[in-house]
Amino acid sequence: MSHTTFAPKDKEQRQLALIEAANAVFAERGYEAATTREIAERAGCAEGLIHRYFAGKRGLLLAILAHKGQHFADSYCENVPEKDTVGEEIEAILLYELDSKWEKRDFMRISVAEAAIAPEVGAVVRDGIQARQVEFIIARLRRHQEAGRIRPDVDVDAIAFTISGIGFSAGFMNRVAFARGRKETEHIVRQAAAALARGISTEKETPR
Amino acid sequence: MSHTTFAPKDKEQRQLALIEAANAVFAERGYEAATTREIAERAGCAEGLIHRYFAGKRGLLLAILAHKGQHFADSYCENVPEKDTVGEEIEAILLYELDSKWEKRDFMRISVAEAAIAPEVGAVVRDGIQARQVEFIIARLRRHQEAGRIRPDVDVDAIAFTISGIGFSAGFMNRVAFARGRKETEHIVRQAAAALARGISTEKETPR
Amino acid sequence: MSHTTFAPKDKEQRQLALIEAANAVFAERGYEAATTREIAERAGCAEGLIHRYFAGKRGLLLAILAHKGQHFADSYCENVPEKDTVGEEIEAILLYELDSKWEKRDFMRISVAEAAIAPEVGAVVRDGIQARQVEFIIARLRRHQEAGRIRPDVDVDAIAFTISGIGFSAGFMNRVAFARGRKETEHIVRQAAAALARGISTEKETPR
Amino acid sequence: MSHTTFAPKDKEQRQLALIEAANAVFAERGYEAATTREIAERAGCAEGLIHRYFAGKRGLLLAILAHKGQHFADSYCENVPEKDTVGEEIEAILLYELDSKWEKRDFMRISVAEAAIAPEVGAVVRDGIQARQVEFIIARLRRHQEAGRIRPDVDVDAIAFTISGIGFSAGFMNRVAFARGRKETEHIVRQAAAALARGISTEKETPR
DNA sequence: AATGAATGAGCGTTCATTCAT
DNA sequence: GATGAATGAACGCTCATTCAT
Numbered sequence: 001m002s003h004t005t006f007a008p009k010d011k012e013q014r015q016l017a018l019i020e021a022a023n024a025v026f027a028e029r030g031y032e033a034a035t036t037r038e039i040a041e042r043a044g045c046a047e048g049l050i051h052r053y054f055a056g057k058r059g060l061l062l063a064i065l066a067h068k069g070q071h072f073a074d075s076y077c078e079n080v081p082e083k084d085t086v087g088e089e090i091e092a093i094l095l096y097e098l099d100s101k102w103e104k105r106d107f108m109r110i111s112v113a114e115a116a117i118a119p120e121v122g123a124v125v126r127d128g129i130q131a132r133q134v135e136f137i138i139a140r141l142r143r144h145q146e147a148g149r150i151r152p153d154v155d156v157d158a159i160a161f162t163i164s165g166i167g168f169s170a171g172f173m174n175r176v177a178f179a180r181g182r183k184e185t186e187h188i189v190r191q192a193a194a195a196l197a198r199g200i201s202t203e204k205e206t207p208r
Numbered sequence: 209m210s211h212t213t214f215a216p217k218d219k220e221q222r223q224l225a226l227i228e229a230a231n232a233v234f235a236e237r238g239y240e241a242a243t244t245r246e247i248a249e250r251a252g253c254a255e256g257l258i259h260r261y262f263a264g265k266r267g268l269l270l271a272i273l274a275h276k277g278q279h280f281a282d283s284y285c286e287n288v289p290e291k292d293t294v295g296e297e298i299e300a301i302l303l304y305e306l307d308s309k310w311e312k313r314d315f316m317r318i319s320v321a322e323a324a325i326a327p328e329v330g331a332v333v334r335d336g337i338q339a340r341q342v343e344f345i346i347a348r349l350r351r352h353q354e355a356g357r358i359r360p361d362v363d364v365d366a367i368a369f370t371i372s373g374i375g376f377s378a379g380f381m382n383r384v385a386f387a388r389g390r391k392e393t394e395h396i397v398r399q400a401a402a403a404l405a406r407g408i409s410t411e412k413e414t415p416r
Numbered sequence: 417m418s419h420t421t422f423a424p425k426d427k428e429q430r431q432l433a434l435i436e437a438a439n440a441v442f443a444e445r446g447y448e449a450a451t452t453r454e455i456a457e458r459a460g461c462a463e464g465l466i467h468r469y470f471a472g473k474r475g476l477l478l479a480i481l482a483h484k485g486q487h488f489a490d491s492y493c494e495n496v497p498e499k500d501t502v503g504e505e506i507e508a509i510l511l512y513e514l515d516s517k518w519e520k521r522d523f524m525r526i527s528v529a530e531a532a533i534a535p536e537v538g539a540v541v542r543d544g545i546q547a548r549q550v551e552f553i554i555a556r557l558r559r560h561q562e563a564g565r566i567r568p569d570v571d572v573d574a575i576a577f578t579i580s581g582i583g584f585s586a587g588f589m590n591r592v593a594f595a596r597g598r599k600e601t602e603h604i605v606r607q608a609a610a611a612l613a614r615g616i617s618t619e620k621e622t623p624r
Numbered sequence: 625m626s627h628t629t630f631a632p633k634d635k636e637q638r639q640l641a642l643i644e645a646a647n648a649v650f651a652e653r654g655y656e657a658a659t660t661r662e663i664a665e666r667a668g669c670a671e672g673l674i675h676r677y678f679a680g681k682r683g684l685l686l687a688i689l690a691h692k693g694q695h696f697a698d699s700y701c702e703n704v705p706e707k708d709t710v711g712e713e714i715e716a717i718l719l720y721e722l723d724s725k726w727e728k729r730d731f732m733r734i735s736v737a738e739a740a741i742a743p744e745v746g747a748v749v750r751d752g753i754q755a756r757q758v759e760f761i762i763a764r765l766r767r768h769q770e771a772g773r774i775r776p777d778v779d780v781d782a783i784a785f786t787i788s789g790i791g792f793s794a795g796f797m798n799r800v801a802f803a804r805g806r807k808e809t810e811h812i813v814r815q816a817a818a819a820l821a822r823g824i825s826t827e828k829e830t831p832r
Numbered sequence: 833a834a835t836g837a838a839t840g841a842g843c844g845t846t847c848a849t850t851c852a853t
Numbered sequence: 854g855a856t857g858a859a860t861g862a863a864c865g866c867t868c869a870t871t872c873a874t
Contacts, residue, residue, distance in 0.1 A: 011858080027325070030238075030239070030321075030322075030325040031238075032238060032239075032241050036843085036844060036845085037842090037843085037844090045859085045860090046859060046860045046861060047844090047845085047860090047861070048846080048847085048859070048860060048861070049860085050844090051845060051846080052858080052859080056844075056845075057845090109324045110324075112321075112324040113322075113324040114321075115385045115386070116316075116320040116321040116380075116385050117237075118238075119387060122385040122386050122387060123387065125385075125386070126385075126386035126387075154403065155395075155399050158399035158400065159399060159403060161377075161378075161382070161396045162374055162377075162400040164377070165373060165377025165378060165381070165382070166373050166374060168373070169370075169372070169373025169374070170369070170370075170373060173323075173376065174369070174373070176324075177324050178331070178333070178334035178338065179331065179334075180334075187363075187366055188366045188369045190366075191362070191363050191367060192366065192367070194407070195367060195370070195404055195408050196403055196404060197407070198406070198408075199402070199403035199404055199405065199407030199408075200403050200406075219833090243868060243869085244868075244870085245868070248836095253834085254834060254835045254836060255835085255869085255870090256835060256836070256871085257834070257835085258869090259869085259870065260834080264869075264870075265870090446654075446742075447654070448657050449656050451846085451847060452848060452849085453847070453848090456857095461855085461856090463848085463849090463856085463857065464855070464856060465856085466848090467848085467849065467850080468854080468855080472848075472849075528736065528737075528740040529654075529736075529737040529738075529740040530654075530737075531797075531802070532732075532736040532737040532740070532796075532801050533651070533733055533737050534654075538801040538803060539802070541801075541802070542803075542804075546797075546802065570815070570819065571811070574811055574814075574816065575815060575816070575819060577793075577798070578794075578812060578819070580793070581789060581790050581792070581793025581794060581797070582786055582789050582793070584789070585786075585790070585792055585793055589739075589789070589792065590789070592740075593746040593749075595743060595750075596750075604782045604785045607779050607782035607786065608783070608786040610823070611823035611824050612819055612820060612823055613823065614822070614823035614824075615820055615821065615822035616823075635837080659863080660866080661864085661865090669838085670838060670840060671839090671840070672838070672839060672867080672868085673838070673839085675865085675867080676837080676838080681865065681866090
């Protein structure tokens with residue numbers, strides 16, 4: 001019995017190790033400049049496994065996208081608490097973006113770099129990650145709109161895309177790619193949250 | 209014009225041809241996957257010139273960044289007309305972003321892909337492009353704030369970063385990388401402009 | 417039949433299946449380009465068995481040579497009928513060569529390709545196949561010489577080698593390797609048989 | 625002036641060196657087992673040149689076939705003297721085959737091994753080498769037939785194919801692949817020449 | 833100054849063989 | 854005995870860079 005459970009686990013662990021190693025190496029060097037040699041070395045297994053498990057280097061990239069994309073989506077519900085006001089809700093979402101983009105910056109580097117160049121990766125990121133995230137934001141906003149806290153004439157779908165875009169720009173482009181500090185980017189998203197919330201809310205918000 | 213002015217011009221033309229060719233090839237294939245052979249071929253000159261003029265492939269990338277970054281910045285003042293209301297101003301900026309990111313999508317692909325991976329490219333893009341663009345937006349917003357159309361407690365710097373981020377997300381990530389349509393992205397930025405403008409304006413906007 | 421006879425038979429069947437599969441794959445791709453993976457797959461058994469049974473890929477090649485070589489030799493006596501005249505005898509031999517080389521073309525491809533390159537395979541083919549075939553032809557010719565139908569000064573050994581060579585050239589090189597048609601090659605061997613028979617016969621042949 | 629003639633010659637010499645080196649290595653190891661590394665090393669030039677000059681390993685094989693095939697064809701007329709009798713003519717042809725196959729045994733090994741496996745190589749060898757050789761033999765036989773020394777009812781085309789086949793079998797298969805001695809094979813072709821000549825000649829030959 | 837032929841390190845990938853199960 | 858997952862050496866090939874012309 002023990003050996004039957006060990007082998008599959010071993011295999012799964014190795015696949016995960018390869019995905020993690022590739023995530024790191026792709027992020028450090030870029031997809032093309034990364035070598036399967038270095039990935040295998042860091043994962044502590046044979047180079048040939050990349051080809052057996054993932055059908056080559058490109059397959060490994062797609063496996064990362066699928067694997068991490070899943071985790072990405074899952075983490076929203078768990079990590080962004082619902083808030084009672086629109087301003088707090090948007091701020092919570094943006095602050096979470098700021099931190100999750102930073103934590104997952106390796107994965108972000110690869111997926112942004114490749115999505116910028118390769119349309120098929122763009123499509124995977126769009127459908128596997130962005131769409132899910134926007135759906136989550138829409139649900140949160142809809143709740144406030146139904147409760148009468150967001151003006152009925154506001155298109156929450158478009159606002160959700162906008163919030164997602166602000167989070168991406170601040171959290172990834174500014175903080176990771178442009179190496180701006182956490183403080184600076186936090187200030188920006190707090191201001192953005194406040195302005196946007198004021199712009200879509202029904203009630204007059206109290207001045208800060 | 210003597211023959212002595214012809215040779216230098218020839219050289220300058222060759223450098224420009226190489227920059228344009230490299231811009232296209234880098235965008236199509238990515239920086240690493242692009243070959244100096246193809247770049248030289250498209251530019252109609254010898255491969256060795258890349259090394260003589262730009263000290264290699266990497267230097268050519270940096271030359272593109274410098275050359276195109278300059279043009280990028282210049283185009284704002286010329287192309288975005290001043291508006292009388294905050295809403296119109298922000299909308300005009302965002303619509304221009306939408307189109308200029310599309311027109312310059314080759315250059316955008318390279319610079320985003322490389323900035324995501326290489327910190328030194330990130331810094332060049334940040335200082336050479338983003339900072340100038342944000343400066344431009346700040347100037348525009350400040351005018352409205354000084355005229356009393358933007359609340360005095362609003363941090364126009366932060367809002368400028370936000371507007372820039374919305375424009376980047378909509379114009380490049382959504383429209384170029386994710387292949388979303390012009391209509392869809394235009395709707396998003398119009399909604400974003402309206403909401404944001406309402407959120408930072410002093411006067412009560414008329415309901416839509 | 418007890419269960420103890422079943423396992424050995426199973427094993428023998430598997431060995432035969434591997435030999436047949438390898439014969440086909442080696443012929444299709446050549447020895448080096450063939451993969452043990454494909455051979456095992458076609459034989460319907462595990463790759464590891466090639467190493468257990470035949471001590472590796474090379475051993476499998478030698479096993480094919482031994483196995484098929486045996487069959488090759490056996491088939492002459494059974495399939496080439498004795499004839500009453502030298503001309504008919506030689507013609508019958510050559511026509512049989514033409515067809516048997518074609519039927520066994522998979523095996524021929526491998527053995528010729530490898531014998532051309534590897535001396536040890538050349539020796540196996542020479543002693544295991546060619547020598548037996550020539551022996552068979554010698555026996556046939558000797559019968560006619562003893563019966564006075566072949567001139568006593570003719571060296572039937574040398575003529576047997578010659579007939580074997582004509583059969584090989586027509587049946588394998590021309591028909592299989594050079595893709596010449598059955599009709600064309602049949603005409604050649606009939607002419608050759610007639611000329612050679614006339615050249616070694618004692619009696620004056622009737623003009624055609 | 626000197627530099628304009630040197631560079632092209634250098635290049636041609638290198639191409640020839642690669643062809644000669646590849647000819648030797650392919651013959652020693654077989655096409656697949658041969659490595660471009662070893663070929664380049666023996667030719668004394670860089671591996672990349674194989675790909676630049678011949679578009680890869682396969683192209684190098686085809687270049688050998690084209691280059692050597694040409695030489696092969698050229699050498700017949702120059703090296704096989706015309707004879708006054710049919711027997712001498714055929715003997716001269718077969719003896720030349722015996723020696724030329726031996727001298728060119730490296731090339732023969734490759735071309736036979738690959739022609740046996742790869743139809744497209746088979747076609748090249750058939751049209752580039754065998755067809756020319758048979759044409760040459762036909763011309764020689766036709767002379768004798770027109771002079772009345774060969775029976776008018778003999779199909780010299782078929783006999784030419786037969787002679788070519790005997791030469792190939794004796795010279796390459798027996799002498800090179802099967803490592804039979806020069807003496808043994810010479811005896812065989814002399815006997816074959818005599819028998820065949822007797823079989824196609826009009827006049828009664830004197831007994832030996 | 834400009835060329836492009838030559839270099840050779842290093843790439844992704846393959847596959848015979850091994851060996852734990 | 855049989856399996857097939859894992860190994861890793863070695864392959865053909867690419868391409869930035871160099872340098873003789």
